[in-house]
Amino acid sequence: MNQHVASGGTAEAIAALVSRFGDRALTGLSVRDLHAHDESHHPASRPDIVVFPNSTEEVAEIAAIANRYRVPIVPFGAGSGLEGGAIPVAGGISLDTSRLDRILDIRPDDMIVRVEAGVRRQEMNRQLRDTGLFFPVDPGADASIGGMVSTGASGTNAVRFGVMRENVLGLTVVTADGRIVRTGSLARKSSSGYDLTRLFVGSEGTLGIVTEVILRLHPIPDAVSAIAGFQTLAGAVSAVIDIKRAGLSIGRVELLDEALVAVINRHETLALAPLPTLFFEFHGNPESIATLSDVIAAIVADHGGTPLRWAKNADEARRIWETRRVGLGWAKAERPGAQSWPTDVCVPLSSLADAVLDTHADIRASQIPAYIVGHVGDGNFHCVFMSDPDDAQEQAEVHRLAGRIVVRALAVGGTATGEHGVGLGKRAFQEAEHGAEAVALMRTLKVALDPLNILNPGKILPELADPEHSN
Template structure:
């Protein structure tokens, strides 16, 4: 991949950053290696320097240096991304947000938190433990809040509480030239002007660098968990569709195929039948849950499911949801030296059962091990392929089947990525999903905010940002 920054002055930029940040501007191989990759299977690429700002004004100074010397700048949160969004594919500056870790304000009466971008999700909820509130978006990994904003993260709680776009009220964003803007506010709604907050949520650091986030909090619900096995994956998904159609409000519902259940059985204390299984969490007091459970039990039985198995002890429920959170890493560990390639498509819930059944047929006919699970309450589905990186045939097979999943999802009116983001892995699907005219508008927005293409280049949009953009854009309109 050719460097698209012919006037970049890396050496001068490194010297300027070290003069400004001292020991927080690092060029050691060990630190650069750590920032060369994320949790995806995409190829690593070292940045030229890693910087550790501690305040918004320092991020602004770093951006001004990057602009002055035409050096790319890539935000790095917890490194838990799954589509390569934090990999500095053209080198340059890796901006690590881990020291932007202050919880700035908790407004319990307004159910709002204001935090810096490097705050981790679990740390925030630990801080909130005595307020009766929590931040519900749970992507599984202990991601940074800024990283979750960047990818538009989701997770097991999305069916009840929504995704990042619904739970971010405002942002502080540093633009590429060092200007600082603040979007949104403390009000729960506004009709004033363009919605810049949602423009930056999901932009993966390609439009600006998020340094502070204002979040919507929620009361911690009374909850009870349960599981049910099914004779077929199709039946499990069909049960969820019927539950949703019946208007039953459930807190969480997760699908796991029998292969995933078998691994969980070996690596945890849970006793699960070796069947496609749904994990449920019901919200409400005991009487409300009892009413819900009767109807849910009937729907489960109609779709070939077993009786609900209740986990009424807090410890048992925690073990259940910990197992779901840890499952991807356990699955990857089933093959020594393997890497994993997860899909994360999302489709209308009415199309999910067919997508799962067709993917199941592909997996059954493939020599590459694969596991299926997902947040089926909102149509988000994962198939995780586990292959050896030194086996080109296995890698090609995982890519082929992953492409088939995406193509089916788009044909059903869904999306190539429900929560992991576009990053490097899904860029080529963007035009097929949104159309060439919509992508041209995205390119125009990118050029307006980042004319030299310095912010996380090579991500999200189908082609890497280059200095030839104005001519390309002119021919698009």
């Protein structure tokens, strides 16, 4: 099976795209540079042309041209990815979905919204606010919905509401040869046929180009936020596990190690204790949460936690979660010229404390600044290194340490990536995680849906080592 892009007629494809799309098909250096990278540490790679479609039908036209001339085509959303998924490593067409930005249908009674792929998460929730509903998947960045589908995004609310796979009901997808396929339905469940929706969720544009998405919505919950510091990282993680075992309704819970807390204290006025810290959000009416506060406080204290500090009002709660969102940006700014190199894994809850502590020990033994944060309610944590991109030794050291985090996660039955996606950065771990036969089956699916390998080539699947597979 050929893993390599078929050689094609790039010049002919560019001419056809410019003829059809005019000033929405651009070859200038500045626009190509903007589409050569995402927010990851992976090297930039320019596309040959950037095209801005206005509809699903236009995406199908672009795909048909790419197929005709055997030119790679890579979807580009908000550019907020962290594993290089939108980088056009083989050149070709960068398909920018930013003009696919319409909210097509809001159905409050069905708790469903249908949107185009370029719609941004925060704007969608602003439009939904008056319905009393919201879309809960929150990866932190103001990502596009298409990009979130592509990576199978998660975020702070996953412990309560699940991730993209649980919240996508249907898709409109353009295939490699330009056909338009619709998957799923408006129904809340189905046992009809193959589950094509979840085949495309998390496929990172390697099997098809997502242009429309049907999403499950949820009532905006009553919520109360709180903060607690802990003497140890292990105590913080163990407290979360015990709170979940007690059946208390955690909406979200975020771990911040003491290094990130120190950064926040230099930039914010929350005045956090200089300890590993948990940010909590509990869902339910205030009366029910108040009756549980003694139980929560006791569990926190049993694990070396400080007294719970409850947010006094909605503004203070928003400030807590905004601090969590921007804290890593402050950390990066403290090392001018630093490159953010994040990695994320997800492990069974029973293994989470050991995984976090082993990672923390690696950080302490290294000279490279790094921070641990995590959606610890579902076993997902991140380690973010702030390295010097021009220092080869630092880059090699971060690569080694990030690899150790993944290997430990896989050893306990976890995954190489809980929410960032595979992209370029986690390809090398696919066979170790899934097994050779599963990866071979993935290749079979890829070839069946994209025989010319023009859809986001070089992503997810590891390179084939056998020279007989090269062009």
